[in-house]
Amino acid sequence: ETGVTQTPRHLVMGMTNKKSLKCEQHLGHNAMYWYKQSAKKPLELMFVYNFKEQTENNSVPSRFSPECPNSSHLFLHLHTLQPEDSALYLCASSQEAVGTSIQYNEQFFGPGTRLTVL
């Protein structure tokens, strides 16, 4: 596999379920990101990890819990979601940057997980 992969591609879950989204990058990057895209809204950055450490959490509700066990893998654990959380969740990676914003570097995106919360 090359690039950035995400599984599953589609997920339907009830509000009481617990599920996880997985992202894997094969690019040798050390920075990884979760984005959310709701209908008719811009991409919203949720979390940023740099060298496995969370460097940014953009006021995301605690029902979304990220995990980055190593620089190649990123998870988003979901529990007690709301219907308004239905969206496309995109993962991305980039080269790390030292001394400046890591979002300075171009990002490589996965195909996304289309999440529907019933």
Next chain:
Amino acid sequence: ILNVEQSPQSLHVQEGDSTNFTCSFPSSNFYALHWYRWETAKSPEALFVMTLNGDEKKKGRISATLNTKEGYSYLYIKGSQPEDSATYLCAFVDYKLSFGAGTTVTVRA
């Protein structure tokens, strides 16, 4: 909340015609401006990362310019082809990255 605005929201272009559209962003605390192309059912793909005022970048028939003092960037498509149909996103970087809503380009054969 940063205002990164893209205009127009959508446009239709005849095959062979050239077109351009705009990304507007705050002119303070500028680090970088990204452009991405997002085709339907695919992943967003980076086109350019621009960092210097007056930057001009080119990739095939697509080019971009940057004016950080007045806070805008233009993306140009020369001789549009059907495969150029996509949503073009810009993203402004100060201490974080903020995306615009995109310009959706449809090229008619």
